Amino acid sequence: MATRLSRHGHEVPAQHHRLITSPMSRPPPSEDILVRIRGLKFYRGQRAIFDGVDIDIPRGGVTAIMGPSGTGKTTLLKLIGGQLTPDAGTIEVDGQEVHALSTRELYRLRMRMGMLFQSGALLTDLNVFDNVAYPLREHTKLNPSMTRKLVLMKLEAVGLRGAHQLMPSELSGGMARRVALARAIALDPMMIMYDEPFTGQDPISMGVLVQLIRRLNDAARISSIVVSHDVAETCEIADLVYVISNGKVIESGSPQALHEGGGEWTRQFMGGLADGPVPFHYPAPGLESDLFGESA
Ligand SMILES: Nc1ncnc2c1ncn2[C@@H]1O[C@H](COP(=O)(O)OP(=O)(O)O)[C@@H](O)[C@H]1O
Numbered sequence: 001m002a003t004r005l006s007r008h009g010h011e012v013p014a015q016h017h018r019l020i021t022s023p024m025s026r027p028p029p030s031e032d033i034l035v036r037i038r039g040l041k042f043y044r045g046q047r048a049i050f051d052g053v054d055i056d057i058p059r060g061g062v063t064a065i066m067g068p069s070g071t072g073k074t075t076l077l078k079l080i081g082g083q084l085t086p087d088a089g090t091i092e093v094d095g096q097e098v099h100a101l102s103t104r105e106l107y108r109l110r111m112r113m114g115m116l117f118q119s120g121a122l123l124t125d126l127n128v129f130d131n132v133a134y135p136l137r138e139h140t141k142l143n144p145s146m147t148r149k150l151v152l153m154k155l156e157a158v159g160l161r162g163a164h165q166l167m168p169s170e171l172s173g174g175m176a177r178r179v180a181l182a183r184a185i186a187l188d189p190m191m192i193m194y195d196e197p198f199t200g201q202d203p204i205s206m207g208v209l210v211q212l213i214r215r216l217n218d219a220a221r222i223s224s225i226v227v228s229h230d231v232a233e234t235c236e237i238a239d240l241v242y243v244i245s246n247g248k249v250i251e252s253g254s255p256q257a258l259h260e261g262g263g264e265w266t267r268q269f270m271g272g273l274a275d276g277p278v279p280f281h282y283p284a285p286g287l288e289s290d291l292f293g294e295s296a
């Protein structure tokens, strides 16, 4: 593969997709790469979900992976987390090649990767406190008073210390997601992967989550990966956006650069426009033959 050297001397691959460079709205994160994906291929049956994808996720920033539903965003997080194995290519997290690790090493790496999955359900028969304490009790030998301090600090970080005695059934959807977030940061991970964090939230809790992701990223120095199809919210917090579709990275850059300089497809996706290169209609035979022709 053709490579060139970045100004810091790291080898970087030739970009196959459009890389849009423009001044970032925030200071650029360090050049240091937390997750490095090279030549990723992953198939489901005959279908290539990823067909040769290169992605660099910088340390210390909020990186968004955006694309339409069904493009493979959740799949990508599972590949990064080692729950799925690539058919080709490599994924490095914090310098370790995820799929070359022993089970024990992978387990240790995973403890440092917080994940907030869409279905990140709380344990319904445990209260908020015990839900957040769960990973600490499972993975550490901290004494009860230390556990209590940590749990309350994590709940404080998501604004829910006062709710520690509530049961999950007593929480709103937005609160439940924040408790899940407190649980995800219980072990002080180096990164958090958010899967569609805004889906199904009302505008207020959406705004709270947007701020929270940014705040945790900056205050706790947790690198963030947000996969989402919610363009507006995601662009509000992302330093860097990768747009994926049909197994490829189509474009990457700052949200502003993609809005202003993105290609036709990206502008349709970012603008939520009905008309553009992505047709409204799923391929179908003519309406008339479907309605009045012989039934299949
Ligand atoms: N366990 C599975 N078995 C077969 N196909 C799957 C499985 N999980 C996901 N897929 C398919 O892989 C594609 C990508 O899925 P996913 O990563 O969930 O997309 P996204 O998160 O972008 O909406 C979809 O077409 C989906 O139907």
Ligand SMILES: [Mg+2]
Binding pocket: 073, 074, 075, 195, 196
């Ligand atoms: Mg998904």
